[in-house]
Amino acid sequence: xxxxxxYLGPQTYVVLDVAIVPLWAIAASKVKRTLKAKQVPLMALxxxxxxxxxxxxxxxxxxxxxxxxxxxxxxxxxxxxxxxxSVSIAIVVQALxxxxxxxxxxxxxxxxxxxxxxxxxxxxxxxxxxGSGARLGRRMVASGVAAYVAIVVSAIVTGFEFGLQPLxxxxxxxxxxxxxxxxxxAVPAMAIQHLLFFGWVEAFATMGVVAALGRSDSxxxxxxxxxxxxxxxxxxxxxxxMLTPIGVLAPGTAWGEWSARELRRTFGFVPxxxxxxxxxxxxxxxxxxxxxxxxxxxxxxxxxxLGSVLVVGITWGIAKxxxxxxxxxESKAGA
Amino acid sequence: xxxxDIAPIAGGRKAAPSLARxxxxxxxxxxxxxxxxEEVAARPGLLQRIDPRVKVLSIVLFSVTAxxxxxxxxxxxxxxxxxxxxxxxAVHPASFARKVWGSAGLLAVLLAAPAMTQLITPGPxxxxxxxxxxxxxxxLGAVTLVLRVVASAGIALLIVWTMRWTDxxxxxxxxxxxxxxxxxxxxxxKQIVSLMRTVQQMHLARESRTLDVGTTAENRKWVVGxxxxxxxxxxxxxxxxxxxxxxxxxxxxxxxxxxxxxxxGQWAWLIAAIVTCGAFVAVDRLxxx
Numbered sequence: 112x113x114x115x116x117x118y119l120g121p122q123t124y125v126v127l128d129v130a131i132v133p134l135w136a137i138a139a140s141k142v143k144r145t146l147k148a149k150q151v152p153l154m155a156l157x158x159x160x161x162x163x164x165x166x167x168x169x170x171x172x173x174x175x176x177x178x179x180x181x182x183x184x185x186x187x188x189x190x191x192x193x194x195x196x197s198v199s200i201a202i203v204v205q206a207l208x209x210x211x212x213x214x215x216x217x218x219x220x221x222x223x224x225x226x227x228x229x230x231x232x233x234x235x236x237x238x239x240x241x242g243s244g245a246r247l248g249r250r251m252v253a254s255g256v257a258a259y260v261a262i263v264v265s266a267i268v269t270g271f272e273f274g275l276q277p278l279x280x281x282x283x284x285x286x287x288x289x290x291x292x293x294x295x296x297a298v299p300a301m302a303i304q305h306l307l308f309f310g311w312v313e314a315f316a317t318m319g320v321v322a323a324l325g326r327s328d329s330x331x332x333x334x335x336x337x338x339x340x341x342x343x344x345x346x347x348x349x350x351x352x353m354l355t356p357i358g359v360l361a362p363g364t365a366w367g368e369w370s371a372r373e374l375r376r377t378f379g380f381v382p383x384x385x386x387x388x389x390x391x392x393x394x395x396x397x398x399x400x401x402x403x404x405x406x407x408x409x410x411x412x413x414x415x416x417l418g419s420v421l422v423v424g425i426t427w428g429i430a431k432x433x434x435x436x437x438x439x440x441e442s443k444a445g446a
Numbered sequence: 447x448x449x450x451d452i453a454p455i456a457g458g459r460k461a462a463p464s465l466a467r468x469x470x471x472x473x474x475x476x477x478x479x480x481x482x483x484e485e486v487a488a489r490p491g492l493l494q495r496i497d498p499r500v501k502v503l504s505i506v507l508f509s510v511t512a513x514x515x516x517x518x519x520x521x522x523x524x525x526x527x528x529x530x531x532x533x534x535x536a537v538h539p540a541s542f543a544r545k546v547w548g549s550a551g552l553l554a555v556l557l558a559a560p561a562m563t564q565l566i567t568p569g570p571x572x573x574x575x576x577x578x579x580x581x582x583x584x585x586l587g588a589v590t591l592v593l594r595v596v597a598s599a600g601i602a603l604l605i606v607w608t609m610r611w612t613d614x615x616x617x618x619x620x621x622x623x624x625x626x627x628x629x630x631x632x633x634x635x636k637q638i639v640s641l642m643r644t645v646q647q648m649h650l651a652r653e654s655r656t657l658d659v660g661t662t663a664e665n666r667k668w669v670v671g672x673x674x675x676x677x678x679x680x681x682x683x684x685x686x687x688x689x690x691x692x693x694x695x696x697x698x699x700x701x702x703x704x705x706x707x708x709x710x711g712q713w714a715w716l717i718a719a720i721v722t723c724g725a726f727v728a729v730d731r732l733x734x735x
Contacts, residue, residue, distance in 0.1 A: 153684045154634075156633075156683055158637075162641075166469065200631060210599055210606070285583055286590070288516055323671050324674050328678055
């Protein structure tokens with residue numbers, strides 16, 4: 112997943128190189144506050160471990176092997192901010208000492224592997240594993256799922272960065288100047304190889320190490336203090352919503368989500384069942400484009416906000432209902 | 447212990463190497479690369495004489511320049527310039543080319559190859575191969591990408607290769623990189639080599655004590671168990687290192703090695719590099735018109 116120099120154009124790498132600096136500064140200040148003077152040896156060992164874990168060949172299926180990134184595991188052990196610094200240092204050492212990953216792409220690589228994986232992995236692990244008293248089995252499953260999802264999300268982000276290149280930089284004749292594959296190829300290509308192979312390697316490795324540590328040294332698995340995780344989740348969620356108009360840039364329709372009109376244009380006919388059922392339900396906001404907004408980018412953003420408010424509202428309502436049901440037997444018992 | 451120490455399996459048909467053996471060999475190669483770096487940096491050569499601070503700035507300068515160039519001819523000129531610099535810095539051009547093309551170059555070729563076809567990049571057909579016909583636009587794009595990757599990787603690798611790790615840290619310190627980052631990088635490099643040796647020895651020990659290659663599940667269980675051991679060892683070592691630092695009077699303030707001053711003439715290289723890179727970009731823009 113290390114992006115070498117030359118694949119990302121200046122429009123992308125400058126943005127990510129600049130964006131990563133404040134993230135590193137925040138991470139450094141958080142780590143300094145929590146780990147105090149012990150930060151230097153712990154960060155160095157975290158970085159060395161992050162580097163060395165990639166050396167283990169993990170057998171998966173049919174004699175094939177792969178290596179894990181280990182960023183979710185480090186986040187579970189040291190906390191997400193410390194993991195962000197450790198993995199970043201490992202990425203810098205890999206680029207400077209072994210030429211693995213580019214110099215201009217340092218920001219992109221650090222963002223994809225040292226921030227996306229530890230944060231997605233860590234908070235998903237906390238969500239699934241529950242409190243510190245959770246049983247080892249639950250922690251194992253939580254760590255495996257978190258590692259799998261985190262690396263797939265990171266791969267999709269990387270694919271997105273690759274896929275933006277032909278849109279951002281090409282010659283008059285259409286010749287791409289950097290990574291040549293458009294979003295519709297780059298994102299699925301990165302996602303599929305991680306969904307089918309590398310995600311499992313990451314999940315096996317993380318789950319296995321959590322299991323081994325849980326049996327021999329469970330103190331290491333104690334939950335690290337996280338500064339108001341929900342606040343960060345909301346911030347990330349808001350950022351994702353604000354970024355949704357980028358989706359309008361992608362040409363064509365998502366694979367398999369064709370309308371009857373698109374099917375007719377592509378294949379020359381529409382299956383009878385699809386034609387009959389296609390008009391059963393009329394969506395309130397078809398094609399994520401509210402009728403009262405003319406600008407497609409603004410329309411897409413408004414649709415994203417509307418959808419998010421609906422999903423969050425319904426989930427909140429269900430959670431309230433379940434919490435009320437959980438409280439009812441106790442209150443009855445108390446009475 | 448490096449990969450050369452691992453004896454081949456004796457007698458009969460050569461068996462496929464086990465997982466432990468392959469991993470030990472790969473780690474041996476990595477340790478060898480770290481040692482090679484120090485050896486190349488000690489040779490008398492052009493780049494070895496240049497101030498590390500200037501070299502660090504040059505890496506950034508050349509990488510950014512390579513990313514700005516659009517003409518494959520100018521990128522090819524950068525690749526050839528890197529080869530020339532390698533020869534002038536007592537690095538054999540063949541081994542340099544092998545190292546660059548064997549890693550970044552090969553990956554770029556594999557990644558760019560499908561983009562040459564009509565399926566991915568439409569345009570005038572250059573070679574007819576049915577649905578996989580190669581287009582002029584696709585081939586030009588792929589060649590430009592490969593040359594850009596090789597030029598950036600080549601120059602960055604050559605500069606790093608001709609610089610001792612301690613010099614690199616000193617340069618980062620002089621360029622106002624925070625001391626805590628430099629100290630962490632210094633400690634990381636030492637711990638990486640130490641942990642790599644531990645992991646290599648674990649794999650060699652398994653290789654020398656087992657007759658069977660083992661099933662996938664057995665191997666996976668063993669590898670994951672060793673990874674857990676490395677976690678424990680890393681955290682214990684961090685505690686030990688911290689205790690050692692405290693016992694030597696560490697109070698939390700990090701001081702790095704003294705900042706070295708070299709003759710001002712060293713900066714001539716940087717000026718030459720800036721002029722060369724500026725000329726490359728200017729010519730590229732003229733060609734693009």
